[in-house]
Amino acid sequence: MNLILVKIGGNIIDNPDACAAFLQAFAQLPTPKILVHGGGKIATQTAAQLGIETNMVEGRRITDRPMLDVVTMVYGGLVNKNLVAQLQANGCNAIGLTGADGGIIRSVKRPVKTIDYGFVGDIEEVNASQLQSLLNSGLVPVIAPLTYSREGLLLNTNADTMASATAVALASTYSVNLVYCFEKKGVLSDPDDDEAVIDKLNPATYLEYKSTGVINKGMIPKLDNAFAALKSGVDRVTICHANDLLNAAIGDAGTVLTA
Ligand SMILES: Nc1ncnc2c1ncn2[C@@H]1O[C@H](COP(=O)(O)OP(=O)(O)O)[C@@H](O)[C@H]1O
Numbered sequence: 001m002n003l004i005l006v007k008i009g010g011n012i013i014d015n016p017d018a019c020a021a022f023l024q025a026f027a028q029l030p031t032p033k034i035l036v037h038g039g040g041k042i043a044t045q046t047a048a049q050l051g052i053e054t055n056m057v058e059g060r061r062i063t064d065r066p067m068l069d070v071v072t073m074v075y076g077g078l079v080n081k082n083l084v085a086q087l088q089a090n091g092c093n094a095i096g097l098t099g100a101d102g103g104i105i106r107s108v109k110r111p112v113k114t115i116d117y118g119f120v121g122d123i124e125e126v127n128a129s130q131l132q133s134l135l136n137s138g139l140v141p142v143i144a145p146l147t148y149s150r151e152g153l154l155l156n157t158n159a160d161t162m163a164s165a166t167a168v169a170l171a172s173t174y175s176v177n178l179v180y181c182f183e184k185k186g187v188l189s190d191p192d193d194d195e196a197v198i199d200k201l202n203p204a205t206y207l208e209y210k211s212t213g214v215i216n217k218g219m220i221p222k223l224d225n226a227f228a229a230l231k232s233g234v235d236r237v238t239i240c241h242a243n244d245l246l247n248a249a250i251g252d253a254g255t256v257l258t259a
């Protein structure tokens, strides 16, 4: 059976019109399906309003206790519940979850090496059978980028990694189509040209683009996660614009990763 797992990034979530259009398209996709969302941009803005400064290292947020409270409220509350309400209005029976709900995604607090990331989780286990029973009851899980530890901590976890790990865990049961949606038409061969979409990207070409700096910043952890999913049994991985979700779902838009 096919399953489509879509990840939506914070720049789209932060734009009400783009987000509404994306959710309308997502609602039209066949079930079973899962939405994993980010929200990093809104967390940064909310933290700033509260006088809390944001520090990112290699695309990961340094999450001290006050920042953990912010991301818990923003990802698990504000963003997750608004997405669920809008999906319901589009006729999609969404259920909002953090990784702690139903014990779906457990992680371990990232050990301190040179950098102390604070309350950031590295995923240990995805409870695929719990997700499957939600899917079997016709629900559409909408997953926030928070996980839980054996000690009962709530941990901030990168949304691209959540999507990749969830896709891999479900790949033994379903043919998984993983689609990363963001605000550009795909991986670009020229960062200054929004039309320069690379149709197909393999690990060797990725390394070349990375070494020349054409692929940089947030795209690096995204592609590392995406290639890892492809290597671990996920059928297809695509990176595309949120507007192109329906075409990308059938392999007709964005950048398709190849082994
Ligand atoms: N070659 C590239 N093609 C497209 N985007 C790129 C490229 N290199 C770097 N980027 C950057 O990567 C960003 C996507 O990463 P990120 O902000 O983590 O996405 P998301 O919002 O989905 O979490 C884009 O906004 C873009 O600025």
Ligand SMILES: CC(=O)N[C@@H](CCC(=O)OP(=O)(O)O)C(=O)O
Pocket: 008, 009, 010, 011, 037, 038, 039, 040, 041, 043, 059, 060, 061, 071, 120, 121, 145, 156, 157, 158, 159, 160
């Ligand atoms: C540990 C870590 O960095 N977590 C991310 C989770 C949100 C996220 O990934 O959001 P986007 O997809 O919008 O970037 C963060 O707090 O920014």
